[in-house]
Amino acid sequence: MNGIGRLLFFRRSIQAKMALSFMAVCLVPLVLLGWASYSWYAHLVENRTAEYNAKLMSTFTTDMDQFLVQVEQFSYTVYQDNFQALWKDSLNANDFEKIRDQLGMNELFLRQEEFYNFRGIVQAVTLLDGKGAVFYENKETVKPDYRFGGEIWLRMLQSGDAGDWLLGPYLTQPWLPDNLAPSGEQADDFKLTYIRKVSDLQRPQTILGYIMLHFSLKEVQKFLLPLMSDSSGSMMIVDRNAGTIVYDTDVGLIGQAVPAGIGKPESGGKGYRITSEKGRKYLVTSASLRSVDWDVYCKNDLAALLADSRRMRTITLLFVAASFALAILAAQFLSAGLVTPIKRLKNAMLKVSQGYLGVQANRLSQDEIGELGRYFNEMIGRIKYLIEQVYRAELHEREAKLNALQAQINPHFLYNTLETINSMAAVEGVRKVGDIARALSDMFRYSIKAGGIQVDVADEIGHIRNYLKIVSVRFEDKLTFGLEIPEELLRYKMIKLVFQPLVENAVFHGIETKRGRGEVRIEARKEDGDLIFIIRDDGTGMTEEQLASLRRRLADSSATGTSEAGAGKVGVKNVHDRLRFYYGDPYGISLDSRPGAGTLVTVRIPASLE
Known part of the structure; x- marks a missing residue:
């Protein structure tokens, strides 16, 4: 029975097989899902909630990292050449000059605030000299006479153990003025201060001082607002080095020590864990910031998450039924969409097999079937091109035979x-x-x-000698001729009537138009399995336009050379075409010439003794 089923299946069309396979693949998991949906629901909600929280936390960490990087980049304002010039001048200036320099610094900071859109975010900027004394602040934030030399973070920066420092959150500090003491314990009342060591650009080993950027904890809170509005859990940020809470949904815990049972963020696997506290289970999702040693935690009550489990069971069963119906429709649609292009391609191939080469596969998609259709179109174009080339070759052959008969x-x-x-x-x-x-x-x-078209190189050289006997009568002492043909190359084979048209062009187009005596030389050598013949003259040569025109003519396979050299002669183009036709594309003639310096013609043919 199984054998009969397989036979009936494989005898069906591709569309039917694809539809049946798709429905079978969809039906099995849907049936299993309907049977096990209720037992799996808890695990599903757990994963979905954790994944959703992870996405929200990923958004927070990305935004927060970007904000802290921008704060760091804002601090680099002090590394601008003009800012450091103002800084150095202010250290030794009188009161008027100090005011002028500080106004210049204010202008530079305002420009950077506009650039980073930090207006109102960075509440104040304080500059300390190398000993920790305040010498600039754009807003009253620090006691003017306070000395920071006793601060731990300053000693860390001075020793080189740290390049920058993020201080806080804090409600108060010994260097805060009394009038800036907070009135409560809201997130807006907590402050953060970013501190960076500033080196002299001209002498990097010299410390100019330190920059302090003060901003409110609300700048961190605003990145958490989407998480707190979209999540039913509680949020907490901890400083893993200091062991203190940077932020908590319960503001009263900010600045307190981290609870012992909080654990460390997940460094692999699912990125979350299930914990139990006082008989209740909680789903804890965690993440870490890259730019600062902070960890973020989100805690959700699992009992609240699974409150709708019973209703979800009924919804899941209805979903299974609807999904199966949808799978049937999708199977028909997808199978038809895949098979229709194949049928069009099959019909195009059928027309080609009947001799009609003008057909093209059209309405091609961007998938593998469309790519197959494009390859088919390229193949048909190539076949048409090759047929045309064969037709041209036959015409050239007939023309050559006719010329031979006439000769x-x-x-x-x-x-x-x-x-x-x-x-x-x-x-x-x-x-x-x-x-x-x-x-x-x-x-x-x-x-x-x-005896065939091929002759020995020696025979071709003898033919040239006869030609020169005739030409030398006309030119008398105006023309000299030289040969440098190694003896061992004379027995190699080549097609005949190659040198005479080239030497004739050298004599009548190079030497005849030259004033004084001229020379034509033929040289030969063997190179990489080929024979290289060089016909050179020291005649009038060709201009760049003439040389370019002749090179284009040689490269044009559709142009003929029968009219190039005049009646009764075979031109350079004809010789080049015969060499390419007989030996193939890599072989033929190449030209080089300069006005007044003569012309050099290179002939390349394969070295063959047969």
Whole structure:
């Protein structure tokens, strides 16, 4: 029976299989959830409450850390060049100059308050000299004649054991003026003071003094307000180093010692724990601040959290039923959404298999199926490109065959005519004419001889020598020619009629237009399994525009070279195309030229003895 079920399942369409699988995957956990919902509810509420509290506390710690970092950054105002200049000048100035310097400091602090939006947050700023004596405060906060040398935190800062210090919260301090004594014990009455050691920018080892930033505990309380309004638990912040309570929902506990049973914040796992106090269970969530050694605790009564458990059982059962119905609808929707693009892609492939390459997969999504459709479109584009390339190659091949047939028209008549000219020249004693005729006859014979397109490098060099015999008659002593071909390279194979068009261009476009004597050289070497031939001349060269135009023409595979060199000649473009066609893309011709310095043509072909 199981075998028959599997057979019926796998014979269904993809859409049906996906729908059945999705409903099966959804149904099993939903049934289990309905059966175990009541027993799991307590654990669910516990986790959800803890997670919610953790998010709220994470928001608080992030905001509080950011606030304390901004307080620290605000204290860096004293490290501005112009502020330190005012500070140093004020230490040795007369009363008038001190007032002027302090007004300048006030202006700088006001700018920073505007920048950090600290107007009304930092209640006062006090500056102490290196010995702990007050020499500046923008508001009356500290007794002017008070000496801070006996304070523990000052000694810690002077010794280098601490770079900054967060003091408080406190209601009173010995350095507070009597008129600033608090009238009660509200959060607004408690103060915090941030203190930083200030070094001389020009002499970092020298301590200029200390900056004290005074602000109210209400600045901490305002970050706790969202937690206290959205949570039914109580909140407490403790200073883990001092062992005192920084803040508590019960304001009367602020500044008191931390209760022994509070424990430490969770440093891993769930980030919360369950504790028992006087027969009642509490869920305790905790977190720590990064910028200061403070820990935050939130405590919730579990009995209050689970008060609605009975009603939740009925709601859970209804939720299971509704979820299953929704799962059926979602299964149909999702399966149809996944299968429809596959069907469109299948239809496009069917058209391609029938020879229609103009089809494209459209309405592609951003998932893996859409990516498959894009790959399909790229593949079709590549196939069309390759077909076009093959078609062009066939056209080039037909054109080459036609040119070869035209070049072979009555070759024996040409040979016989040239031999007749050679014989008559010998009889008449005109040897130079005979040499030209003989060289021209050899060139014709070499151009159309049978035996394939490949020849030895030695044969190609011999063809060039015949060409130069003819050209040297015209140019007499204006042209010299040099060859540097290693002996061992002469037996390698190459396609014929490569050098003659390049040497011809060097002679007629470089040497002929040059004033004075010119030289054409052919050099060869073997490099990384390839043969490198260099044809260089010291003629007039080409301008940058001419060189760029010729390079673009060589790179354009759609351009032809039949008209480049004039009637009856094969141009540089034609030679480059034949090399690329026969040997492949990495091979061919490259050019370099400068006006008045000549032209250098590099031919690269694979080194082959066969």
